[in-house]
Amino acid sequence: MSMTLEQSEQRKAWGFVAPALAWTLAFFVVPFLFMVAMSLWSRQSGAIVRAWNLDNYLAFFEKAALFKGLVNSLEITLIVTVLSVVLAYPLAWIIAERVPKRFQRMALIMAVLPFWTSYVVRSYSWLLVLSKNGVVNQTLMTVGLVGEPLELASNRTATVIGFTHFFVMLLTLTIYANLIQLSPNYRRAAADLGANAFETFWHVIVPLTLPGIMTGAFLTFVLCIGDYVTPQILGGNNELVLPQIIMLQLGRRADFPMAAALSIILMLAVTLAYVLCARWLKIERA
Amino acid sequence: MLRNVLISTASWVYATLIFGFIFLPVAVLVLFSFQDGRLPVPPFNGFSTQWYTAVFADRKLMAALLNSFVVALFSSLIACLLGFLAAYALARHKLPGSALQRGLLIAPMTVSYLIIALGLLTVLNAFGIPLSLSTVGIGHVVINLPLCFAIIYSSMGDHHVNIERAARDLGASDIKVMVLVTAPMLMPSILAAFFLSVTFSWDEFIIAFLLSRFDVTLPVEIWSLLRSGLNPKTNAIGSLVFQVSVAVLMLLEFTLFRKTGKS
Amino acid sequence: MTAAVSVQNATKTFGMFTALNDVSLDIEAGEFIVLLGPSGCGKTTLLSILGGFLSPTNGRISIGGREMTHVQPANRPTTTMFQDYALFPHMKLRDNVGFGLRMRGMAKAARDEKALGFLDLVGLRAAAEKKPHELSGGQRQRVALARALAVDPDVLLLDEPLGALDLKLRRQMQDELKAIQKRVGTTFVHVTHDQEEAMAIADRIVVMNQGRIEDIGAPADIYMRPRSLFSAGFMGEVNFIPGRVADVDPVSAQIETALGTMTLARSAFTAGAPFAGQAVTLCIRPEHFRRAGNGTAELVTLGSAQMTGQAFFGTHYRCHLRPQGAPDLSIIAHMPQSAHVSEGEAVTLAVHAGDVVVLPSATKDA
Ligand SMILES: Nc1ncnc2c1ncn2[C@@H]1O[C@H](COP(=O)(O)OP(=O)(O)OP(=O)(O)O)[C@@H](O)[C@H]1O
Ligand SMILES: [Mg+2]
Numbered sequence: 001m002s003m004t005l006e007q008s009e010q011r012k013a014w015g016f017v018a019p020a021l022a023w024t025l026a027f028f029v030v031p032f033l034f035m036v037a038m039s040l041w042s043r044q045s046g047a048i049v050r051a052w053n054l055d056n057y058l059a060f061f062e063k064a065a066l067f068k069g070l071v072n073s074l075e076i077t078l079i080v081t082v083l084s085v086v087l088a089y090p091l092a093w094i095i096a097e098r099v100p101k102r103f104q105r106m107a108l109i110m111a112v113l114p115f116w117t118s119y120v121v122r123s124y125s126w127l128l129v130l131s132k133n134g135v136v137n138q139t140l141m142t143v144g145l146v147g148e149p150l151e152l153a154s155n156r157t158a159t160v161i162g163f164t165h166f167f168v169m170l171l172t173l174t175i176y177a178n179l180i181q182l183s184p185n186y187r188r189a190a191a192d193l194g195a196n197a198f199e200t201f202w203h204v205i206v207p208l209t210l211p212g213i214m215t216g217a218f219l220t221f222v223l224c225i226g227d228y229v230t231p232q233i234l235g236g237n238n239e240l241v242l243p244q245i246i247m248l249q250l251g252r253r254a255d256f257p258m259a260a261a262l263s264i265i266l267m268l269a270v271t272l273a274y275v276l277c278a279r280w281l282k283i284e285r286a
Numbered sequence: 287m288l289r290n291v292l293i294s295t296a297s298w299v300y301a302t303l304i305f306g307f308i309f310l311p312v313a314v315l316v317l318f319s320f321q322d323g324r325l326p327v328p329p330f331n332g333f334s335t336q337w338y339t340a341v342f343a344d345r346k347l348m349a350a351l352l353n354s355f356v357v358a359l360f361s362s363l364i365a366c367l368l369g370f371l372a373a374y375a376l377a378r379h380k381l382p383g384s385a386l387q388r389g390l391l392i393a394p395m396t397v398s399y400l401i402i403a404l405g406l407l408t409v410l411n412a413f414g415i416p417l418s419l420s421t422v423g424i425g426h427v428v429i430n431l432p433l434c435f436a437i438i439y440s441s442m443g444d445h446h447v448n449i450e451r452a453a454r455d456l457g458a459s460d461i462k463v464m465v466l467v468t469a470p471m472l473m474p475s476i477l478a479a480f481f482l483s484v485t486f487s488w489d490e491f492i493i494a495f496l497l498s499r500f501d502v503t504l505p506v507e508i509w510s511l512l513r514s515g516l517n518p519k520t521n522a523i524g525s526l527v528f529q530v531s532v533a534v535l536m537l538l539e540f541t542l543f544r545k546t547g548k549s
Numbered sequence: 550m551t552a553a554v555s556v557q558n559a560t561k562t563f564g565m566f567t568a569l570n571d572v573s574l575d576i577e578a579g580e581f582i583v584l585l586g587p588s589g590c591g592k593t594t595l596l597s598i599l600g601g602f603l604s605p606t607n608g609r610i611s612i613g614g615r616e617m618t619h620v621q622p623a624n625r626p627t628t629t630m631f632q633d634y635a636l637f638p639h640m641k642l643r644d645n646v647g648f649g650l651r652m653r654g655m656a657k658a659a660r661d662e663k664a665l666g667f668l669d670l671v672g673l674r675a676a677a678e679k680k681p682h683e684l685s686g687g688q689r690q691r692v693a694l695a696r697a698l699a700v701d702p703d704v705l706l707l708d709e710p711l712g713a714l715d716l717k718l719r720r721q722m723q724d725e726l727k728a729i730q731k732r733v734g735t736t737f738v739h740v741t742h743d744q745e746e747a748m749a750i751a752d753r754i755v756v757m758n759q760g761r762i763e764d765i766g767a768p769a770d771i772y773m774r775p776r777s778l779f780s781a782g783f784m785g786e787v788n789f790i791p792g793r794v795a796d797v798d799p800v801s802a803q804i805e806t807a808l809g810t811m812t813l814a815r816s817a818f819t820a821g822a823p824f825a826g827q828a829v830t831l832c833i834r835p836e837h838f839r840r841a842g843n844g845t846a847e848l849v850t851l852g853s854a855q856m857t858g859q860a861f862f863g864t865h866y867r868c869h870l871r872p873q874g875a876p877d878l879s880i881i882a883h884m885p886q887s888a889h890v891s892e893g894e895a896v897t898l899a900v901h902a903g904d905v906v907v908l909p910s911a912t913k914d915a
Contacts, residue, residue, distance in 0.1 A: 008619075012379075013375040013376075014375070017371065017375035020391055027425070031406045032401075091300070094300065094301050111308065114312045114528075118528075119505065121524030125314060135328055165307065165311065227398075227400075243400050263401045263404050267398070270397075448631040451631070453637070454621075454622050454623055455600065455601075457623045459623070
């Protein structure tokens with residue numbers, strides 16, 4: 001019997017989805033599984049030994065230098081996430097509520113304009129601002145507030161500033177998108193029921209924008225904890241974060257198994273964060 | 287009344303401060319790209335375009351610029367094409383395990399670029415495949431495919447189904463339906479997916495860094511410039527990229543998206 | 550140009566759900582057929598099977614004598630006109646109408662010419678350069694018709710093409726559709742759930758319910774001589790009066806009801822020969838009631854009834870009556886404008902024997 005119309009349609013549909021699936025399988029799933037396998041091998045005297053063991057993971061918990069990397073990563077990421085939300089929310093609110101409607105789009109574009117510098121250059125430009133002979137130090141010295149230049153770059157603060165700069169822009173965008181979707185009727189209803197401006201904001205606006213905030217915060221967390229560029233340029237050599245340590249394994253020692261194990265740990269941290277805030281995350285099903 | 291004035295003032299002060307914070311590094315970057323001297327930090331010695339001249343004279347930078355452009359263009363085209371086909375198949379047909387397939391296609395979005403790069407690197411090494419611009423492109427398709435798929439898939443509304451059926455009914459083959467009917471109808475979101483991909487690929491560092499060898503992209507070339515410390519030439523190439531991006535953005539804003547924004 | 554359509558024992562199931570249940574239907578070339586039925590009864594499913602968007606789970610389709618069960622829509626001599634018009638939003642009307650010709654490889658000049666001709670047919674030649682979003686609902690509907698006709702289909706399938714239009718425009722488009730169908734001679738299969746629309750345009754109506762065909766026939770036939778209770782009720786207001794066949798002879802049957810015993814010709818039994826003891830339902834349309842004693846022959850009297858309510862409808866009075874023989878039955882009857890009836894008044898009901906249809910009562914388990 002010949003194929004039914006539905007069957008031949010379905011067969012064609014498989015043909016259309018196949019290339020994308022194949023690409024994802026070949027260049028994402030297979031490499032990932034390969035990396036998982038790799039993390040269970042080890043590197044001895046320059047060669048990779050394909051003997052299954054948990055040595056890399058055990059080493060992570062035993063060697064303080066490695067474990068400290070995760071702690072640094074988590075601390076920096078949490079500080080950056082909270083700081084970015086706290087700084088971005090008022091800006092998004094001002095653009096959504098205080099700026100006249102027809103200028104809002106322009107104000108938003110301005111607020112995220114530095115996105116369009118290259119990512120590497122953005123961190124570099126903070127060096128210009130923060131380094132020993134940078135803009136801030138020279139200004140302070142000219143004014144006479146300090147005699148000696150301050151050590152502003154090459155430390156955790158510089159990393160946090162660099163990250164925050166990037167994520168304030170990102171979060172302003174996501175929170176703004178959330179705020180303008182709120183019907184003005186919520187505010188009117190709240191005022192009608194006797195709430196003052198602050199109560200309205202705290203009890204009505206904030207809870208309603210919470211999903212948007214959480215989505216933005218999660219995005220910040222994921223991008224921040226996996227980033228190598230910003231800490232490498234701004235963070236100095238004292239408090240390495242996990243991605244830097246991973247890159248060290250690759251570079252100096254070519255220890256792929258260890259790098260793979262650390263990557264898996266990094267991924268688990270992200271997964272954990274996802275599980276923790278999953279109930280606020282509204283990943284839209286289209 | 288008074289409270290309103292207070293909020294207004296506070297808003298203005300806050301907005302000014304934050305905008306200052308956002309623009310400070312970029313302003314410094316651009317200003318000192320015109321520095322007449324060897325250090326891109328105060329004092330500003332005078333206006334000079336010598337560093338831009340130096341950028342254009344730098345064969346490696348120019349090659350990297352071209353490489354970045356090629357990689358961004360091709361990886362975005364592939365990502366859009368594959369994403370479009372997959373979205374068409376999954377939005378228009380009932381395939382077994384379609385939720386799983388969607389999940390799989392979106393999955394790379396939730397994984398750090400570093401991990402994607404590392405995974406690809408280990409596999410490429412294992413199979414002895416040499417690193418090149420193509421391997422960078424492969425990596426960039428991996429990160430952009432989920433994006434293109436998600437954007438295009440979410441714009442394929444059910445109200446388009448009968449329009450495509452009508453086209454098939456009138457004799458169009460599947461390819462013709464897609465080219466003549468589906469793609470034109472979804473053009474705004476396809477373009478959005480494409481330009482977003484180009485931006486991401488253009489600016490991507492870690493995958494390009496780990497998966498390339500001799501031919502490198504612009505972010506990787508700038509990375510190696512950074513070894514020379516603070517250098518007005520880095521300012522110049524950074525400002526250049528910024529200015530061109532903003533110009534393109536404005537162009538798109540006032541032509542393409544102005545039009546589609548209305549309809 | 551035109552072709553006959555034959556559906557043989559088509560069944561369509563979606564998982565556990567049977568959307569079409571053993572449907573057989575023969576349509577003559579050039580006929581205007583209307584599929585009529587309530588929402589969800591399987592009209593669209595049947596149309597999709599004819600158009601090539603679905604294959605039947607069982608059964609066969611042939612069009613113009615050729616086997617079509619699993620043939621792609623593009624390769625069928627059918628075109629479909631969709632309820633939401635499904636015009637290509639990014640194309641001018643001329644290109645919309647010319648699309649099918651373009652797919653058939655016709656050169657631009659020739660197909661533009663032909664497209665303009667079809668736009669002319671639906672009165673939209675002047676708007677050829679416009680895009681669909683610049684048109685009103687009725688105009689879009691015409692473009693969809695022109696586009697479907699432009700490829701000279703043998704069979705045109707129309708899925709509730711008038712559903713989105715307001716009542717006035719709808720009546721106007723019905724007439725136009727009918728006129729255009731006469732002109733082009735194509736077989737039309739038209740879906741609707743509006744029985745007035747069906748009667749206005751159909752050569753034959755196919756009444757469907759729960760995936761089955763209940764009745765097939767010319768509009769007057771379906772209305773006056775329905776072959777199922779569902780069909781009788783769906784085509785318009787009707788009184789159902791339960792009864793029992795007391796006796797059968799070669800030309801007539803005697804029926805006992807709460808309103809009295811009556812003798813009806815066997816032609817009143819549209820759904821099959823009666824047998825003694827059969828539980829039946831009498832179907833009487835409200836406009837078929839006559840006042841007894843008008844002197845005309847062959848009147849069957851139904852006893853006296855009391856007027857319990859009435860409303861003036863312009864062309865007639867619509868009255869609620871409570872029969873003396875069966876106080877729990879409520880009868881609806883239309884009275885002429887001249888009938889000065891008042892509430893509480895007693896009237897004697899009567900009908901022409903030829904207007905009564907008798908159908909087997911629905912058995913409990915069916
Ligand atoms: N693809 C499908 N999957 C599952 N059930 C379906 C599918 N298509 C139709 N059905 C079911 O089959 C039944 C008949 O559907 P159909 O669309 O033919 O009804 P219809 O008579 O056209 O109704 P309407 O007047 O509302 O358009 C409905 O109950 C519907 O829910
Ligand atoms: Mg329908």
